[in-house]
Amino acid sequence: MALLFEQIHFGDLALQNKIVIAPMCQYSANQQGELSFWHSQQWASYALSGAGLCIVEATAVSPEGRISYADLGLWNDTQRDQIKALLTQIKTLSPMPFAVQLAHAGRKASSEKPWLGRQQIAATEPHGWQVESASALPFHAGDAAPHALSIAEIQSVIEDFAQAAVRAVAAGFALIELHGAHGYLLHQFLSPLSNQRQDQYGGCLENRMRLILDVFRAVQKNLPAGFPVGVRISAQDWKVGGWTVEESIEVSKQLAQLGAAYIHVSSGGLDEQQQIEIGPNYQVPFAAAIKPHVDIPVIAVGLITEAEQAEAVLQQGQADAIAIARALQYNPRWPWHAAAALKTKIAIAPQYLRCQPHDVKALFQPFAEN
Incomplete structure (x- = not known):
């Protein structure tokens, strides 16, 4: 069997293959950060894709944390209940687990749709x-300056x-x-290009890492024991004087x-x-550089578009899973x-078992119906 289709565990969560649907902003929520019909059809499509895991779009932890006025949110119980209802429906289509990317856009917030x-x-x-x-x-020279968060406000963001x-x-x-x-709030605290604070959240690497580590601890503390929490990072800023691969290795080790x-x-x-x-x-x-320094899975991403290409990344030991x-x-x-x-072989919805070309039909098998 190809490595791409072997099982993998993220903590206690078992995935049927190593294909992860990476978060992709849809800018299709209403102005209250609530789901629209777009999300219903999009999440259903993800569920039937055959991937091992879907991580839905960056979902704001506060109204101020949205990239745009059309971002999905999870800052109130109405949003929670609407998502619960949709996920309940989605689970009737496929056993594939769904995850959420929690985010705060920081200075890249209050933006128009792309x-x-x-x-x-x-x-x-x-x-x-x-x-x-x-x-x-x-972020842009012509943008209004962001408000520099106080220590008390940082604690509110963590909460x-x-x-x-x-x-x-x-x-x-x-x-x-x-x-x-991707330059959002937690990254803004990590990078010396955007963080010029003089307190415990700025300056040296230990201080610049403090917020992302504090957020991780706070999230973990409030979850059931063993509930998996992963972290997405930008390995470097692609600019001299910015966040580096070496610093990414260190924060990955800490996480x-x-x-x-x-x-x-x-x-x-x-x-x-x-x-x-x-x-x-x-x-x-970047994934390959981090992987030897941690004993947890590392996910690679970035213009991986072909099956053979994804398989080669795994075969060469550069990463443990592939995000598409x-x-x-x-x-x-x-x-x-x-x-x-x-x-x-891959497991798919039994309703689709008659659509494959004859020369590959034997590779497709049904997953158990819910």
Whole structure:
């Protein structure tokens, strides 16, 4: 059997294969951060994809933590209950577990939807609000400066993550991922490019790591024993003077010691002057650099679009699992095609057993109906 289709465990959570649907923002919630019909059809599509795990989009832990006014949230019980109802329906389609990525956008918040320009919306405008960060340094030169969080406000953010985690469990998610990547708030505290504080949350690496570690501890403390919590990080800022791979190794080691279920390795997103060298597997070396230093699974991502390509990453020991994002949006049955390409069996919904080409039909088997 191909390594891509072997089981893997994230903490106590067993996955049927090593294909993870990475979080992808949909910008389709209403202005109260609640689900829309778009989420219903999108999550159902994910459930029927054949992947081992789906991590749904970055979900804000507070209204101020949204990237845009159309972001999903988990800061109140109405959102929790709506998600619970949808996940209950989704579980009738597939046994694939669903996870949620909890996030706070920090200074990248109060933005327009990407297809409408992505520009920051001023706090005085409809759909806009005052953004906040580690320091009063804007993301774009023309943006309003964010409010630098006080120590008391940092503690409130930590509590927001903890309470959102409690709601995530109650809603029926099987795993929580903390979003420490892509230039959002936890990443803003990690990077010296965005964090110029002079207190216990700024300066040396130990201080800059403090928030993400404090958030992890607070979340873990509020969850049932053994509930898996993974973390996504940006391995580097792609800019001189920014967050580095060496620092990512250190924070990954610290998170692993605290009991993280995995490290999900991306990069960039913090500085508009980043110089990213994009190409197939362009972020895989970062996962490979971190993997020898931790005893938990490491997830690789970054223009991994072909089955053979994903399998090679695993065969070469560069990562333990593969996250697929845009390639799965483009081809919602990517895992099916990967199984066919690698001549490996895959379990799918029995209703779809008659649709495969004859030369690969034997590879497809039904999963047990709920």
